[in-house]
Amino acid sequence: MNNIIQELRAKRNWSQMELANRLDVSRQTINALERGRYDPSLPLAFKIARVFGLAIEEIFVPDATE
Amino acid sequence: MPHTTRLSIVRPWLPFVLSMLGYIVVLIISLRVLAQGIPDGAMRVTISLAPMVPALFLGWSILSLIRSLDEMHRRLQLEAFALAFAGTALVTFSYGFLENAGFPKLTAFTVWPLMCGFWIVGVVMGRLRYR
Numbered sequence: 001m002n003n004i005i006q007e008l009r010a011k012r013n014w015s016q017m018e019l020a021n022r023l024d025v026s027r028q029t030i031n032a033l034e035r036g037r038y039d040p041s042l043p044l045a046f047k048i049a050r051v052f053g054l055a056i057e058e059i060f061v062p063d064a065t066e
Numbered sequence: 067m068p069h070t071t072r073l074s075i076v077r078p079w080l081p082f083v084l085s086m087l088g089y090i091v092v093l094i095i096s097l098r099v100l101a102q103g104i105p106d107g108a109m110r111v112t113i114s115l116a117p118m119v120p121a122l123f124l125g126w127s128i129l130s131l132i133r134s135l136d137e138m139h140r141r142l143q144l145e146a147f148a149l150a151f152a153g154t155a156l157v158t159f160s161y162g163f164l165e166n167a168g169f170p171k172l173t174a175f176t177v178w179p180l181m182c183g184f185w186i187v188g189v190v191m192g193r194l195r196y197r
Contacts (some may be wrong), residue, residue, distance in 0.1 A: 011168045032196040040105040 002061045006034040008052045024049050078134040081127035088120035142196060146188025153184035 009019050009030075016030040023030070025043065032038035033048075039050065050057045077147045096116045132143055159179060165171055 009143075028196070029136050029138040031092060032138055037196050038141075041137050044137060 001031065001037045001065060002036060003033065003059055004061075005030070005048065008054075008059065009034075012052075013033070023047055074151050078131055082131055085120055085124040085127045089117055089124055092120050093117040119169070131179070138196060142189065142192035144190055149188035150181045150184035153187075154181040 004014060005019075009016070014022075016027045016034075020027045020030045024047075025044070028037065033040060042047055045056050052059065096113050099113050100110065104113060135143065143165065154177065158177060161169065161172065
């Protein structure tokens with residue numbers, strides 16, 4: 001699954017640590033999410049959407065194969 | 067909004083560190099008392115098993131640590147534990163069968179370091195996978 005978390009974070013001038021604190025996860029998890037190495041659970045995806053004030057489907061885009 | 071501070075990083079590790087210190091202290095005392103020549107019987111068994119009391123707290127502190135992790139790190143740990151579980155089973159069963167072929171008998175103390183080694187490999191693999 002692809003996402004635009006890095007782009008949204010950059011627009012707000014947040015560091016990975018700042019976003020991690022807002023989501024109550026580690027900085028490594030933010031890094032893995034941004035690189036597409038880890039797909040979040042549904043509760044975390046909702047939390048991410050809430051932090052950015054967007055809908056989940058505006059942030060996460062399934063791969064062509066999904 | 068929770069903030070990551072030095073204290074928030076250190077706090078989840080405190081029960082683990084204290085339990086480990088307790089284990090080391092009780093183990094040293096237990097070995098020294100046993101070396102003084104306690105006769106076989108209930109007292110010797112009790113003193114021999116004494117380090118397992120702080121070890122129980124150690125187990126509880128590791129569970130607490132796992133519960134304090136975020137979802138990605140919990141998945142990483144699950145995969146590392148799965149590797150350790152399967153790897154240890156493969157090695158210990160293989161060696162058990164080799165003992166039937168005349169290989170020397172090993173103490174049960176060798177099992178946990180082996181499992182720990184597989185767990186470390188699993189954590190490193192997970193960190194590379196999710197970095």
